[in-house]
Amino acid sequence: MKTFLVVNPRSANGQTGKRWAEISAQVGRALGDFGHGFTQGGMDAARITRQALLDGYECIVAVGGDGTLNEVTNGFFEDGKALNPNAALGLIPRGTGGDFRRTFGWDLELASSLERLRSGTTEPFDVGQLEFIDNAGQPATRYFANIASFGVSAVVAQEVNQSSKALGGHLSFVWGTLKGLVKYSERQVRLSVDGGPEEVVSVTAVAVANGRYFGSGMFVAPDAVTHDGLFDVTIWSNYSLSDFVLKSKGVYNGSHVNWKGTRRLRCRTLRAEPVDGGDVFLDVDGETPGRLPCTMTLLPGAIRLKVL
Numbered sequence: 001m002k003t004f005l006v007v008n009p010r011s012a013n014g015q016t017g018k019r020w021a022e023i024s025a026q027v028g029r030a031l032g033d034f035g036h037g038f039t040q041g042g043m044d045a046a047r048i049t050r051q052a053l054l055d056g057y058e059c060i061v062a063v064g065g066d067g068t069l070n071e072v073t074n075g076f077f078e079d080g081k082a083l084n085p086n087a088a089l090g091l092i093p094r095g096t097g098g099d100f101r102r103t104f105g106w107d108l109e110l111a112s113s114l115e116r117l118r119s120g121t122t123e124p125f126d127v128g129q130l131e132f133i134d135n136a137g138q139p140a141t142r143y144f145a146n147i148a149s150f151g152v153s154a155v156v157a158q159e160v161n162q163s164s165k166a167l168g169g170h171l172s173f174v175w176g177t178l179k180g181l182v183k184y185s186e187r188q189v190r191l192s193v194d195g196g197p198e199e200v201v202s203v204t205a206v207a208v209a210n211g212r213y214f215g216s217g218m219f220v221a222p223d224a225v226t227h228d229g230l231f232d233v234t235i236w237s238n239y240s241l242s243d244f245v246l247k248s249k250g251v252y253n254g255s256h257v258n259w260k261g262t263r264r265l266r267c268r269t270l271r272a273e274p275v276d277g278g279d280v281f282l283d284v285d286g287e288t289p290g291r292l293p294c295t296m297t298l299l300p301g302a303i304r305l306k307v308l
């Protein structure tokens with residue numbers, strides 16, 4: 001498989017760029033010839049990915065955090081269709097949050113990533129398609145690899161992305177979660193799943209999950225599978241700052257699914273709009289591109305994923 005690496009030099013707090021000579025030498029020893037491009041800013045990874053696929057590369061590897069993985073995933077699609085459904089997405093995780101890799105139990109060691117990339121194994125990979133209102137107020141489409149959510153999670157993501165993440169992934173998110181919960185007030189949102197009847201739910205956060213973790217290790221969708229053709233949706237209602245502080249362990253070990261305010265369902269599409277017309281923001285694989293109303297649609301096995 002012709003391999004191309006999309007490298008975010010700023011990921012892992014700039015360590016990826018600083019250590020690139022060393023990383024690329026190891027990649028070359030493991031894979032032989034490979035192409036690569038450095039990202040320069042927002043959505044650059046998608047542009048580079050699209051070009052690499054058009055140039056005939058069959059395996060595109062995101063070298064960065066969940067944000068880079070999201071942008072690379074976006075680059076696999078044009079006009080709602082995969083450019084090459086047989087092309088594979090790979091990951092050399094270099095992020096601070098690292099939620100996507102946790103679903104698969106992948107560590108941060110370069111040697112284990114290279115073992116995955118060297119193996120010929122791929123599996124079908126479901127991708128989420130999100131139609132929403134972007135930060136400029138325009139209708140937009142974005143794809144997601146891991147989890148799209150709305151409610152307090154987006155306020156937390158905004159807090160975390162504005163910080164330097166110098167505390168490291170976990171502490172940055174714990175601090176961001178506390179600040180987000182102080183700022184956020186519960187919102188009423190009209191939901192409809194798989195085109196069924198509308199229902200108004202009280203939203204602390206709603207996570208529409210392909211993978212299992214968000215918020216730097218919160219085990220929000222413990223049973224999600226990235227090739228089962230379904231979103232796992234977790235709805236958190238009427239949780240307060242004190243719930244999260246006093247019972248935070250449950251969010252990280254998955255036992256929150258048994259709490260009174262947690263509800264779960266599975267679906268292929270979900271539509272959401274705020275009841276009172278105010279802004280409810282979105283968190284898409286850790287980025288905050290806009291707000292509701294939105295429609296999320298699962299594209300089953302839309303591309304392939306490099307696994308061991």
Ligand SMILES: Nc1ncnc2c1ncn2[C@@H]1O[C@H](COP(=O)(O)OP(=O)(O)OP(=O)(O)O)[C@@H](O)[C@H]1O
Pocket residue numbers: 008009010011012013039040041042043044063064065066067068069094095096097098099169286287
């Ligand atoms: N050259 C660059 N300079 C500054 N920002 C960049 C550059 N290239 C990409 N970006 C931005 O970096 C963000 C993605 O960062 P990424 O997720 O890879 O790393 P991270 O923040 O360390 O990890 P994580 O998301 O897992 O916490 C995106 O918002 C992207 O637009």
